[in-house]
Amino acid sequence: MMGETQEKSTGTAVIIGERLNVRQIPAHLLSGLLGFVLMLVLAAIALAPAKGFLPRDPNTIINMATLLAHSRQLLQCLRGTGAADTSIVREKLLGTNYYTGVEPYEKAEKEARGYFKIFGGAPPPQNQPPEFVRNADWKHPLPLHPWTRLAAVVTMIGMIVALEVVLRISNAHAGIATTKANTDRHFLWTTGTGVIFGLVVLYLAAADCATRCLAPYAKLKEGGSFETTVHLDFMDKSKHRILFDAVKTQNIAVAFTTTALIVASLLATFSGALYSTTPIPSSRPVKLQTLDSFINASAPCPTCTTDTLLASLILDANLTFPSFTFEDLNFNSLQLSEPLDMKDGAGTIIATVPALRSRLDCRLYPQSEINTNFTVPDIPNQFSQNMKVNIAGEPCLDPSVRSNAVLPPGVSPSSVFGVATPRSAASSQCSDFTYVWGQLSDTTPMQVGYISALGCNETLETVTAKIRLTGTSLHVDTTYPPVVQENTAKPIKLRLLPLQYGLLANLTTGNQLDPFFSSLVTSRFAVPAGNLGDPGLGKSGLVADAIVRQHGILRAQNLNVNSRRRLPDITAQQTIPAMLESTSVTSLRRLVQDNASTRIIQSVLGLLIALTLVAWLLMPGTDTILPRNPCSIASVAALLADGNVFGFLGRGAEWQATEEMKRSFLDGSHSMGFKIGYERVRKRRGAEDVNGIRGDGDMAYGINVKRGGGWGGGEDVGLGILARVNGAQRGFVRGWGKM
Structure with a gap:
């Protein structure tokens, strides 16, 4: 039994996934539309003249x-x-x-x-x-009529609001509607949305075309050169050429409408991913029984070292949280009142249960309320030094509070330091826990460059949390962290056993940190070590939050190891209602709206509204340019x-x-x-x-x-096109000097 051996074993893994399927009705519709488009293209090729029949391009x-x-x-x-x-x-x-x-x-x-x-x-x-x-x-061209433009803007605003409302409904109810997997009814949502987006794109295309048609005449209204008026062509060009020419000739309205049309193409791209369906797992109610409770632990405590070592493995060795614990939460051990059926398969149990956790009420002391002094032993080649800390808000601070600031050769004098001191029976410090951290001076370790302190008092409280339990032993599912209902917090009286911070793993960090602060900057929940020496209030707050979180993990394992006791009669306990979600799915599916696609489409619509309004402002009086198309x-x-x-x-x-x-x-x-x-x-x-x-x-x-002068103008006074017009004849020349 103790010898090494190699044996093959066979197991079975049940993986629930989804296959990428092609639906018949949408596939046939797309095939038919592509075939129809192909026929139109072939007809256009066949009917179009093979050779040009005009000497010039008629687009200018x-x-x-x-x-x-x-x-x-x-x-x-x-x-x-x-x-x-x-x-x-x-x-x-x-x-x-x-x-x-x-x-x-x-x-x-x-x-x-x-x-x-x-x-x-x-x-x-x-x-x-x-x-x-x-x-x-x-009259205005219909796409550029003020009422048409206003209707388009209001429609796009309404679409943004509607998308937001439907998204919130989808998130609140885990979907919008319930459909069956073997039907295509849910495609109506995607198709309907695509049709609405298509109408928006068609309007923007019509507005862009009308703006490009009117652009040369709008320039002619003000007067311009050959290139910016009569030789201006915005019709028979690619979009990037239109944008380039519009900016070059200062037709900014054309640039905005063409940009809007290009941006609108993203609507069709993301509308297909806006709605999808997710399988609805089969679920049924189950009942859970409580197996243990938390009591006052006795002192002395023979297991008070196990809890700290266990917490150290969780922090620094990535150990999984023990059963019915998660970070600072302790849950009662639970089991199913009745075993599951084979048809249920593997699944998760969702329940709302009470939890026990630590509560720290802390005060952050600024540097102005902290005094420090150093004592260097008068011993040759001694590199250690003690730092005493006096905090104005902690007059009864234990005088033994000092850092283990051992300064070996080669260590930068600006290293950070940190020390955590729980209150012991023999100490006289005010707070239950005191944490001091900071950074030594750049010039000499005999001075402190920055220091901060945190004094905390600890109590216990119960809260209600929604958890997911998996596996036969009902572990808390860490992929779905418990959701705590903060408004259910209630204080509870329970004896707290001392925490031994000094038993935490003291990993080498190159700084003067005790085991607690060493874990604080190296664990999987660590904060950067540089935050300990940052005088910013925000960084001090991050350090304080990390201290409270790490202490909660330590206290949770302390309660789990020392205060948890199994109940003698579990049948006398009230059962807890829960819901079993099995991996065996049904034919029903929930139609959900994708959050990322919604935000992208809303951003695109917002940009289209802005582009449409700016183009409207740049070309408002379209009914004063031309009397007709x-x-x-x-x-x-x-x-x-x-x-x-x-x-x-x-x-x-x-x-x-x-x-x-x-x-x-x-x-x-x-x-x-x-x-x-x-x-x-x-x-x-x-x-x-x-x-x-x-x-x-x-x-x-x-x-x-x-004309403004020079040769020309003679044809209006009977002298010929190239005749020079003198001062006496200028009055007979139409448009002389006018633009």
Whole structure:
């Protein structure tokens, strides 16, 4: 029996886990949606032209101007509709078909490409003057309407509040609802949440698109350069390019709406993990019987060394807490009144039981109330020294209280020290326990750099705690620490046996610490040794809390070893109701809301609200920029027809490179500007103009080129595009010096 041997043994481990399963209904729905998307992509590829049919990208205003410059009939139909709404523009264009094509130049050249133009349109007679619309009803784009924006913000705020309410319900009731494992009803929560988040993303996408469409015209409203107005393209670009260009051209509203759309993509990512189901273990009530109680221990105590050694192993050797103890708590030993059935399997027992624990009422003394002096023995080569401590608040402090500050050669004089002294029968100290700690001076060990003290009086109290018991011997489950109901604390009279701090393991720390403080800075519940020398009030509080905790563990084992007595008749004791949670699970599951996913989604929604509000503030008056949606050929053509941009575009501008075409808008060595707004339409030159009488004309809303001087402007006074305009002729040039 005593010899070493090697034998094989076979055991069985029961592990309750969950398999990762693929549900049929969600899998089929996803497969169907992916198939439908694939069909749409293939149809788009098949129907899209294989080759380009436009000479320029139509996503900028200036490119649209080059494409429309020679569409004379279309522009004549739209003359005067720059400020009109969509219905009036549609009415002007009804009754004919439109198509694109290339018309040869009047004098065909060998390498000439011809005029690109849009054919179609029924313009009014040339002798009939155009009617300029000014009383149209301008409206906000629907995604940018103030009420729409307000509704979106309120909806996102409501979603944040709803998520918080549901999360608290889930935490309070261990779930939201109960479902069965073989049904897909719980997927409605995830699907419904995903649909709501999808609607938010769709709105943000619509608001971003509308903001990007209006951005060039918002810049034109204020007036700007070629690059920041008519050549601005926020439509046919990736998101990172849009952000870069928006910041570069100071379109901050576009930057915020695009950022909001990018951030909104996180909603779909985390909505899938927002709700999950957890199995509900089978449970049934059981009864527990009390096996022992705590009594007054007799003195002298033959086992009063065992408790300290046991506590030292718990602190410094990571020993498991003995049965029915946990840190500073002592529970009565319990057993089941009836053995468990085989069908129950392994499980845990949850019960609410009374517990016994130590209570320390302490006072922390500051350095100003503590005096110290050292006594160095007059012996050659003696490195030990005694330190006496006098505390103003402890006038009856035991004069024998001193540190075991042995200062061996090579030890830094700034080492920390600590000493704990329980009150003995022969001592006269006031407090039941006194703790002194600090740090020696940097210059010499004969002085104290910092010192603090704690005086504590001890009593016992009973509390009620909720515990989990596992195993056949019903150990306290340390993975679920007992939950103490602090409002149930009641004092109890019980003889306290002395604690022998000196029997704790005194591990070498390189400092002047007694066994109690040595464990305080090395155990599994340790505080850093540097805290003992830190004069900060917060660090002193941490040391005091650690002292109280370590003392509670020592006292708990003292009571466990010396005061626990088995009851002679356990059948006479009242039983304690408990609940057995078995590992054999049922088909029922609880739908729970994930805390981490909730916080992430709430943060994302909060960021989206902030981005939406800032974008709203940066572009508030969207009903004063354009009378209609600018994302149509007719809408842009109407704005250009009532402006003067076409007068600067030469023949073949649609075939030119951008830099070459840009030179058409040079005013000498200066670049011309662009602006949208109302301009007075000058009447054709007539007799009244020759005699000096000028008519006021109508007001047209369109995109105009603004010149500040230099070459150009001659086309308005009959001198040609490149003619130099002198001072006398400037009054005849529209927009001279205005931006």
